[in-house]
Amino acid sequence: MNKIKVLFFATLRQRAGMKALELDVPDDLDVQGLRSQLSRDYPELRESLKTVVVAINREFAFDEAVIPANGEVALFPPVSGG
Amino acid sequence: MSLPTILSITEAEIDLNDLLARITLPTTGAAAIFTGMVREVTSREPAHETLFLEYEAYKPMAEAKMQQVADEIRKRWPVVEGIAIVQRVGRLEPQTPTVLIACSAAHREDGVFDAARYGIDRLKEIVPVWKKEAGAGGEWWVEGAYVPKPGE
Numbered sequence: 001m002n003k004i005k006v007l008f009f010a011t012l013r014q015r016a017g018m019k020a021l022e023l024d025v026p027d028d029l030d031v032q033g034l035r036s037q038l039s040r041d042y043p044e045l046r047e048s049l050k051t052v053v054v055a056i057n058r059e060f061a062f063d064e065a066v067i068p069a070n071g072e073v074a075l076f077p078p079v080s081g082g
Numbered sequence: 083m084s085l086p087t088i089l090s091i092t093e094a095e096i097d098l099n100d101l102l103a104r105i106t107l108p109t110t111g112a113a114a115i116f117t118g119m120v121r122e123v124t125s126r127e128p129a130h131e132t133l134f135l136e137y138e139a140y141k142p143m144a145e146a147k148m149q150q151v152a153d154e155i156r157k158r159w160p161v162v163e164g165i166a167i168v169q170r171v172g173r174l175e176p177q178t179p180t181v182l183i184a185c186s187a188a189h190r191e192d193g194v195f196d197a198a199r200y201g202i203d204r205l206k207e208i209v210p211v212w213k214k215e216a217g218a219g220g221e222w223w224v225e226g227a228y229v230p231k232p233g234e
Binding site for chain 1: 118138143144146202206209227
C-alpha cells in the first residue's frame with residue numbers, strides 16, 4: 001500500500017471542505033484510478049473531478065501516471081492566476 | 083555574473099520601483115513591465131462589477147513553474163538580462179496590482195516587450211494560482227481556459 005497526500009485547491013477545496021487528505025492506496029494506482037476512487041468517496045467532487053488538472057510531486061500528471069510512493073497529488077481546476 | 087531572476091508568490095504589495103531596480107544592470111538600457119490589476123468594471127460580456135478578488139496558490143509548484151517560465155524566456159530571448167515574475171495572493175481590492183512580469187535587456191530590440199508578453203500569457207497557462215471573484219452574485223472561483231499537455 002502507498003500512503004499518499006492529496007491536496008485540493010480552489011473549487012475542489014471549497015467543495016471538499018478541506019485542504020488536504022491522507023490516503024492509503026494500492027501501489028499501482030494511477031491518476032485515473034484516484035479520480036474514480038475520489039468520485040465514489042466524495043460525490044460532491046464528482047463534477048469537478050471530470051475536468052480536474054492533476055499534479056504529482058509538483059509536475060503535471062495525466063491519467064495513466066502511476067502515483068509514486070508517498071506521492072503528493074494536487075487536484076485543481078485549470079489555473080486562473082495573473 | 084549571474085543574471086537577476088526574481089520569482090515570487092507574495093502577500094505583500096507589489097513594489098514596481100524596487101523590482102525594476104533589481105533587474106537593472108549596468109548594461110541595461112531597456113525594460114518592459116507588464117502589470118495586471120483588479121478590474122472593477124468589466125465592459126466585455128458578461129458585463130459586471132467586481133467587489134474584490136482573492137488569490138490562492140499551490141506555492142511550491144507555482145514557484146517551480148515560474149522558474150520554468152523564466153527558463154523558457156531565457157531560451158527564446160537569450161539576450162534578456164533581468165526577469166521578474168511576481169504574483170500577489172490573498173484578498174485584493176479593485177485597482178490593486180496583482181501580477182508583474184518585467185524583462186530587461188541592453189536595448190529595446192532585444193525582445194523585452196515580447197518576453198514580457200510571453201511571460202504573462204505563459205503564467206496564465208501553467209502557474210498553479212487561482213482567483214476567486216466577489217461580486218453582486220456572490221463569490222466564485224474563476225476557471226482558466228488552458229489545460230496543460232504532457233511535458234509542460
